[in-house]
Amino acid sequence: MKIKFLLPIILLVAVVAQSCVSNKKYAELQANYNKSLDTNSKLKQSWQVTQQELSGSRARVTSLEEQIATAKSNAAGLQDALNKCLAGNNQGNVNIAKLADQITASDKYIRHLVELKNKSDSLNMILTNNLTRSLSPAEAQDVDVKVLKGVVYVSLADNMLYKSGSYEISPTAGSVLAKVAKIINDYSTYDVLIEGNTDNVPIKQTNIRNNWDLSALRASSVVQALQTTYSVDPKRLTAGGRGEFNPIADNSSPSGKSQNRRTQIIITPKLDQFMGLIGKGNEVPKGQ
Template sequence: MKVKFLLPVILLAAVLAQSSCVSNKKYAELQANYNKSLDTNAKLKQSWQVTQQELSGSRARVTSLEEQIAAAKATQASLQDALNKCLAGNNQGNVNIAKLADQITASDKYIRHLVDLKNKSDSLNQVLTNNLTRSLSPAEAQGVDVKVLKGVVYVSLADNMLYKSGSYEILPQAGDVLAKVAKIINDYSTYDVLVEGNTDNVPIKQTNIRNNWDLSTLRASSVVQALQNTYNVDPKRLTAGGRGEYNPIADNSTASGRSQNRRTQIIITPKLDQFMTLIGKGDEVPKN
């Protein structure tokens, strides 16, 4: 009798143990997915913050031009009113009327010049962005953040894409992103390239690195040498520089801000004659 009752108990225990095992495995899988979602969310938030800052700068420049246009239009209206009064009252001589007419013409020309500058600024940014990213496929472009600010192209790479924390040695997996950057640089072989290292304000704790100035400069030098030795970029075009902690784009008092500040920027700058050619191309870009 005892054997008959003992067998169901053993079977029940085995079923419960198997159920517990499956549950733990499922929990671990859900936990891994949750951690991955947190990491993805943090990266998207960082990208959004950088984009918002650059968008704010662009809006400020557009606002400044619009204010100048409004002021010039107000001046033109005032001059036109003065001319109308002169014509209505017939109290001024032909010389004064001609002078006012010349001032109105000059004011109108200045307004057109300001409007043209604004349109060309927008067009130039679009031309540079299109030209410098056309060598990348849509899938490749997702791994490289390319921005245009005041006619200069900035390719910004987070430090954890390239190096271990506190190190200037390039990670093996950084080869993919550097290959994409080199593809852009080599596509425009006459442009100058500045590689600029940036850090947060946390002091470095390495015996062979004195401070963040050293770290940022060594990181820039590592990227320059990789571009030269691995991806055949002409070293005459390359400059390596470090800005330490003194060029932040976010608040160093938060972990997210420090993460944004730890970056390497690859700055691609057309020469003056190339700028002039691009400005000419800017007129061909359709206005939205």
């Protein structure tokens, strides 16, 4: 009897025990499941954050790549500009060098001209001094020697050279003309212009029409005397008359008229020497 009564009790205990074990295991599994869900949720959140960060990083990389491309383009542009600048600068240096050479050549030419002018001025002063010293005090009263703008002017009074109203050379003029001719012959590289001048009083002679004729005839007389009597090369001589139209004093007084009645001997360097100097202006020897 006792055995029959105990058997159901044992079976009941076994079932309850088994039921208790299953609930415990279930709770444990449920806890693990919940923990896994939580971990999964956190992993999803972390993945989303990572994706966002990755997207931001990619955007920054793209921006940096664009900046690099822009910088490379700017660098290329700057290099091109630099090359052009250098090319232009080199051309500028060439132009500056040419200009400097031209300035140097011009400076040399100017110095050369200054040297020639100084030399010419010195020769003119020597010529003037030699002629002035050769004249006697009486002759010097009728001869005026000046240097104006590189040209020597020897002005001879008409009362010493000619008879009144005439173009014939007076015998008393021989001494002065001889001294002038010596200076002219000593300076053989100079040309000589003989220029006649009169006052404004009309001439009254049948063989002389006016003061133009008188001034030209007087200049011609001096030229022929220098050539025939004093052996001056006629190729160096020129005769010209200016009549009454080149006065140096007022014709309203006897003194003024006397000063205007004159014959000038103008001694100048040869014209072809000046033309040659102009033509060879840029051929000044180096080092001058």
